[in-house]
Each structure stands twice: as structure tokens, then as C-alpha cells.
Amino acid sequence: MKVGVVTFPGSNCDYDSYTAVKHILKEEVEFLWHKSTDLVGSDLVILPGGFAYGDYLRAGAIARFSPIMEEVVKFAYSGGMVIGICNGFQVLTECGLLPGALMRNHHLRFSCKFVYLRVEDNTGRFTNACRKHEVLKIPIAHGEGNYFYHDDEVRELEENGQVVFRYVDRTGEVTDEANPNGSLNNIAGIVNREGNVLGMMPHPERAVESIIGSVDGLKVFESVRAACVQVAGAGGK
């Protein structure tokens, strides 16, 4: 598996993602500069966390117009796997690869802590290494993670099984207290209809070693690796 990690001016989780892939997963990884238009043959592109272009205007609003994003959008439309983490999720909603929008946290504070996520669907490319309804402990660090979408459209997302992660308490119950930002239906992560683009506010790349509190984030990357092997086995990308 080859992974490309996009670096926008203001990205600050690009090294976390790079380290997780290279040193923990032990897979090939390269940084992709925002001005580049070459995805260097990546099987997976990660849009990392941070404050791309200072988050001016709205989080992700300017980043979506950078040269690399044009290639990432083409890559996604041709079936390539893309993960947007935190700020990366905001970029994916701004550029239309994922539906909805991420608004200011309902309490208006920046929230940095471990949360619990329930895996709502374990059949997809990003969660196949998880059990259904498995509870993962993964940290969040954001001020604008309040997922919003209009009622009818959210219903459609839910019916299509596009909601893959939901904020829960440690026993796996969906509660208001477990929702760190006011997200609709406790939504923490969604995929596109085709299932090859994932956006999530929590940081799986920061939960890959027990010494930093959790290894649950690895399961997202291991799922992608399994999906890559499966695609290669089927005889092509």
C-alpha cells in the first residue's frame, strides 16, 4: 500500500499521519505538497488535520481550491480511497466530496480529549478490521466539528449506511453527554455513497501506540490496507 499525505500551509497533523503509516503500519508514504498536481501513485490519500490556509473564511474553504485538490477530487471520482481527518474532513465537505457541513462546536470551545466512537458499519473499506458496533477510543481536537445537514438528507445518509462512526459513551450508548460538539445524530464520521471517501473529526493517526493512550486508530488504517490487498487480488485498482 502506498499512502500520500497532503500538506497544506497550516496543516499540523501531516507528520502524525506520516509517522503512523511509515513507522507503525510500516507502509510506503510520501508527503504531497498543496501546489503539486501529482499523487505519486498513492492508493490512499490522507487530508490531515490542522488549519489549512489559517482556516480563513471557513475551515477548509480556501484549501479546496489548491492545485492538489483538483487531483484529489479526480482520484476520488475514479474510485481512489481518500481519508479526511478533522480539518481534512472540513475540506472534503467544502469541496463537495462529502455531504453536509462542519459548524462551530455548539459550546463554542475548542475540544481536545479522548472520545468513544461506535463503528456503525464494518463492511466498508475503512472499517473492515473492526467488529460491528465495536467501541473505539480515539482523540478529538477541534473547534468546528459540529456536523450539520438538512433533515431529509441526514435520513438518507443514515438509510444508506453512510454514517460509519458515532460518538458514544464507553459502553457504546449514544448519549448527549457523549457528543462533544453538538453533531447531528452524534455523527463523528461519514463515507460517500460509493464508500471510497471517509471524513472523520476524531484523529485515528493519534491513536496508534499504547504509550500515547490508544491503538484503536490503527484499525482504520488496517482496514484500508486490507481493502488495498483485496483490490489488488481482484486484478487492478
Place this chain on the structure above:
Amino acid sequence: MSDNKKVVVYVRLKDGVLDPQGVTIHKALIQMGYTDFVSVRSGRFFELEIDDSGGDIDRKIDEVCSKLLANPVIEKYVVEKA
């Protein structure tokens, strides 16, 4: 004197979309004793100066608003010509 065209764009959240900033400002007003203020909605505005010699400027302004200045999923905008 420049004869560039000037417009102001107001961007605000759509009705029904929760505005936590507005709610918090409203709470502060109540706490300050301004209990006759019933609600607050926040937003932002942009002043654009445009050289309109290229023409078709209304369409361009509209594009700029919907592609960049506002996120049509949650926001609406009004263009005010100076």
C-alpha cells in the same frame, strides 16, 4: 478617483440553522440586563471592489458568493450594490 464598482456581500446562516455564536451573544445581553432583546443571529460581510470593464459582472459576483464567500449548505447571502 477610481471608478471601480463596489458591492457589499452579507453572509448569514440559513433560517433554522443553529447559530451558537448568536445564542451566546444573546445570553450575554440578557445577563447585562438587556432583556428586551429577544434573539441574535450573527453573520459577516465582505466589501468587494470590482473593475467591471470585463462585463458580465453580476454573474461573476454570484459565482464568487456561492463558490467561496458562502457555503450554500448552511449559509445564504445578499449582495448590496453601493
